[in-house]
Amino acid sequence: MSTTRYSRQELFPPIGKAGQEKLKNARVLIIGAGALGTSSAEMLVRAGVGRITMVDRDYVEWSNLQRQQLYTEKDVQDKLPKAIAAEKRLREVNSEVVIEGIVADVNGMNIEELVKNQHVILDATDNFETRLVVNDAAVKHEIPFIFGACVASYGMTFPMIPGKTPCLHCLINHLPSQNQTCDTVGVISPIVQLVTAYQVTSALKVLTGNEIVPRLQSFDIWKSEKAEIDVWPLKNKDCPTCGSSSTFPFLAYENQTKAAVLCGRNTVQLRPGFERTITLDQLAIRLKELTSEFIQNPYLLSCTYEEFRLVFFKDGRALIHGTSEIAQAKAIYHRLIG
Amino acid sequence: MTIQLNGLHVEIPENIRNVDDLLKHYQLENRIVIIELNNEIADKSKYTELPIADGDKVEMIHFVGGG
Ligand SMILES: [Zn+2]
Numbered sequence: 001m002s003t004t005r006y007s008r009q010e011l012f013p014p015i016g017k018a019g020q021e022k023l024k025n026a027r028v029l030i031i032g033a034g035a036l037g038t039s040s041a042e043m044l045v046r047a048g049v050g051r052i053t054m055v056d057r058d059y060v061e062w063s064n065l066q067r068q069q070l071y072t073e074k075d076v077q078d079k080l081p082k083a084i085a086a087e088k089r090l091r092e093v094n095s096e097v098v099i100e101g102i103v104a105d106v107n108g109m110n111i112e113e114l115v116k117n118q119h120v121i122l123d124a125t126d127n128f129e130t131r132l133v134v135n136d137a138a139v140k141h142e143i144p145f146i147f148g149a150c151v152a153s154y155g156m157t158f159p160m161i162p163g164k165t166p167c168l169h170c171l172i173n174h175l176p177s178q179n180q181t182c183d184t185v186g187v188i189s190p191i192v193q194l195v196t197a198y199q200v201t202s203a204l205k206v207l208t209g210n211e212i213v214p215r216l217q218s219f220d221i222w223k224s225e226k227a228e229i230d231v232w233p234l235k236n237k238d239c240p241t242c243g244s245s246s247t248f249p250f251l252a253y254e255n256q257t258k259a260a261v262l263c264g265r266n267t268v269q270l271r272p273g274f275e276r277t278i279t280l281d282q283l284a285i286r287l288k289e290l291t292s293e294f295i296q297n298p299y300l301l302s303c304t305y306e307e308f309r310l311v312f313f314k315d316g317r318a319l320i321h322g323t324s325e326i327a328q329a330k331a332i333y334h335r336l337i338g
Numbered sequence: 339m340t341i342q343l344n345g346l347h348v349e350i351p352e353n354i355r356n357v358d359d360l361l362k363h364y365q366l367e368n369r370i371v372i373i374e375l376n377n378e379i380a381d382k383s384k385y386t387e388l389p390i391a392d393g394d395k396v397e398m399i400h401f402v403g404g405g
Contacts, residue, residue: 032405148405151403155402180404181403182405225346226345227344234379279368282368334403338404
């Protein structure tokens with residue numbers, strides 16, 4: 001079985017038998033098991049990468065099935081964590097690959113343990129904060145980090161190679177106040193596949209020792225639009241992450257999003273570790289359509305989303321009523337604010 | 339005037355005079371954006387001073403958080 005399984009990939013000259021052997025010994029970490037994560041994981045598992053680790057904090061929901069290709073209706077009914085459901089399905093796809101699903105909220109405190117001994121990290125998260133945490137760890141441990149993101153019909157990718165390209169922190173010099181997310185403006189499956197096609201190509205190149213073109217690329221698959229920028233000039237010699245005197249700020253305890261369960265109130269309070277000013281008026285425009293019982297005053301915005309009551313303050317702080325699980329509260333926060 | 343934006347020829351209003359106007363036209367002024375104007379990355383602090391003219395080649399990439 002093994003001799004023919006990868007024959008079409010071995011026939012492709014830039015990979016060949018030697019490249020396939022390298023893939024077999026490769027270890028890949030995928031941060032997130034949503035749309036991007038499930039798509040990348042399936043391609044890499046089929047390609048015969050030796051070991052894949054997926055980390056995700058969420059569980060499978062009905063609204064995931066439209067694009068998160070590893071999940072089934074049964075997974076939703078069983079309320080399975082994504083990391084577990086993905087692991088199960090990926091083992092069915094290729095029993096030769098070692099697959100590990102980890103149910104966890106990725107943050108500056110646990111990321112260094114996760115990236116240890118990995119050869120490539122694939123971005124499949126849904127928010128900037130986690131991306132910058134992963135970027136810090138990737139630069140610190142000198143592991144290529146393949147950035148990817150999408151909403152609606154638009155997506156982007158950038159292969160961050162420590163020492164060879166600017167890092168994500170060079171490109172994003174502050175946390176955006178808020179963002180369009182898949183839960184606010186939607187997303188279609190084809191853009192997910194396009195972004196992961198580029199991410200997995202970059203990963204295959206890195207793992208087989210092929211040259212990689214370090215360009216920031218974006219695509220709108222609905223409008224048939226494509227942009228590409230050589231971002232080398234944005235390499236910042238004073239970057240706190242990849243500069244000459246780096247401090248890796250997103251790995252520091254004081255810069256983590258602080259979550260506190262408010263005892264007896266079935267509520268979680270979230271406070272961003274980095275200064276983040278939320279424009280309540282802009283947030284209101286989006287949330288009005290997605291939520292009910294919407295109330296806004298100059299200080300805060302309050303609304304009901306699914307079974308949760310949410311209160312957002314101008315300084316980026318939020319109260320999530322209706323849960324005492326920190327991971328669930330963070331997931332809701334990032335879904336709506338990005 | 340006509341510019342080449344992300345590989346496509348697009349007609350933009352004549353009152354767009356600089357990179358800052360262009361960003362506002364596409365409602366991207368509050369987003370993280372990287373702009374390349376005629377093959378050179380535009381300095382964020384100089385958007386209002388960088389003129390946009392007919393025939394310019396612009397690559398504009400805005401960051402999104404989803405996935
Ligand atoms: Zn940097």
